[in-house]
Amino acid sequence: MKYLTNDKLVIVGAAGMIGSNMAQTALMMKLTPNVCLYDPYAPALKGVAEELFHCAFEGANITFTSDISEALKGASYIVNSGGAARKAGMTREDLLKGNAEIAAQFGKDVKLYCPDVKHIVIIFNPADITGLITLIYSGLKPSQVSTLAALDSTRLQSELSKYFKIPASEIDNCRTYGGHGEQMAVFASTTKVQGVPLTQLIGTDKLPMKDWDELKIRVVQGGKNIIELRGRSSFQSPSYISVEMIAAAMGGPSFPWPSGCYVSDSRFNHIMMAMETTLDKTGVHYKEVKGTPEEEKELENSYKHLCKLRDEVIEMGVLPPIDKWNSLNSNII
């Protein structure tokens, strides 16, 4: 029974639907025997641990704790799904503030208890913002924190597969960039359908503009659709994909989809968002994104939307102004 590494992997939010699935997934992928489950909700956490004990994963060393210092001590890798869900009566701002504060505390805990952690994947919403906050407070390098952004791209692939009635494997390089959700930028120009650039199909009999516009809406609303169909938020796909991300950071197969990462260059500044990325043992790194003028415009809009969210969090006092970030994290210039 070979594991990829013996390094400690911590699942934050392990009592939840996503976290518990991530733990099972990581053990099934044989990433490491040393999986530590953390959640503040102790009884449900214990229930998840029991379930995993009963799976009898060969050679596994599963631990669980509601003490964050114990959880993070010696951690090499972390996947964090430990945000709060939106509850009745909460505004969008309430949710943003709540999860932003959770991310800030988590970043501080990382700095205190596991400054030598190798990579962290953040998946609780809005992940672009919670990932950014984690990065700043943790003191880590930008290459060490990534966020789950790939689901929009896999949803684009899935919708194209259904539309053309062909296997998903015949549709290459689906890409959405920028923010996650309504404000994402869907790039058609990167995609090939059975070898043919998608941009050559859009607006023809094969994919009339109206159908393409509707398809893009289905991509954007992919998560909402799951809630309507299943009566619960998606948890299997965010779990599986984010464990694929941490597997890549551990030295497993390289991650083939875009990740959210810290971006700061002449065009996009002091932001975390989905870019064309590589994610491997060296961490997450991005390349410049190139699309049609219309796609570039969409990406600009997505970036502006994220800047607005970031600035809200600064106004709330959860993040300091940008020019003070460097004093919290010297890796942020």
Added chain:
Amino acid sequence: MKYLTNDKLVIVGAAGMIGSNMAQTALMMKLTPNVCLYDPYAPALKGVAEELFHCAFEGANITFTSDISEALKGASYIVNSGGAARKAGMTREDLLKGNAEIAAQFGKDVKLYCPDVKHIVIIFNPADITGLITLIYSGLKPSQVSTLAALDSTRLQSELSKYFKIPASEIDNCRTYGGHGEQMAVFASTTKVQGVPLTQLIGTDKLPMKDWDELKIRVVQGGKNIIELRGRSSFQSPSYISVEMIAAAMGGPSFPWPSGCYVSDSRFNHIMMAMETTLDKTGVHYKEVKGTPEEEKELENSYKHLCKLRDEVIEMGVLPPIDKWNSLNSNII
């Protein structure tokens, strides 16, 4: 991306927590690309399929349908978690009758739509009974139908691991036989703890009789405990273990735990229950179970309990009397 086989695997009850986890597990284990999800509840089923599409499993060919004939057509392997859950106001007998009828219809559907199926794993409760009914109506050979029984054994291993504070891997050959649940027979004489027979530890300072009795209760109530802790029935462990079973039947790693199987010999007759089994490409086969006189007595009691349940189902008219079974399934003598 190598799969173990290209044979069609059908997940019955795929919209549920167990079924949806089984589908993800089977795809992650790369058992076959051809996974068909069946559930009568179409919207939730579609939601599960969407989640799996969004995982973008390489090379996967995931289909879904609420038409049982379409689902079973060409099926080589089936895992069935498609029973009803106990609802408020239902008696134990209501639940038994309901799931027995579901199993009878499923067996008939197998005979009609996929008589060439290779192996079926049944996991909906009471699995010993629903598995037996499936076998009789399907016309399959006894080696082709197995039931999930291993969780009691993995729970015994887990409880001993916690009690002795040693890794589960240092506890070998934990075994419970007979029925599942309250009436199981926990065998201590098969187990070794760090090489020492468990029977040599019971009643000593290392494991006083009172502690052993309490530990056995925790094993029996392992499932109930999950409900209390987690607020829902266990789903990750039954899912993972049953997919391990079907993997073994497909020619994957041999299954290391007891399975429920059809038993008919001079001692136990016309019953399905957990025995010492092998489960591999040739199907499920059992060996005689040997224990201490006390353990043998417990197993007898467990068998008698199952006979009582079986006879209830015969009285309900869901199964014909035993001497008529052969006319439904010529493999049952």
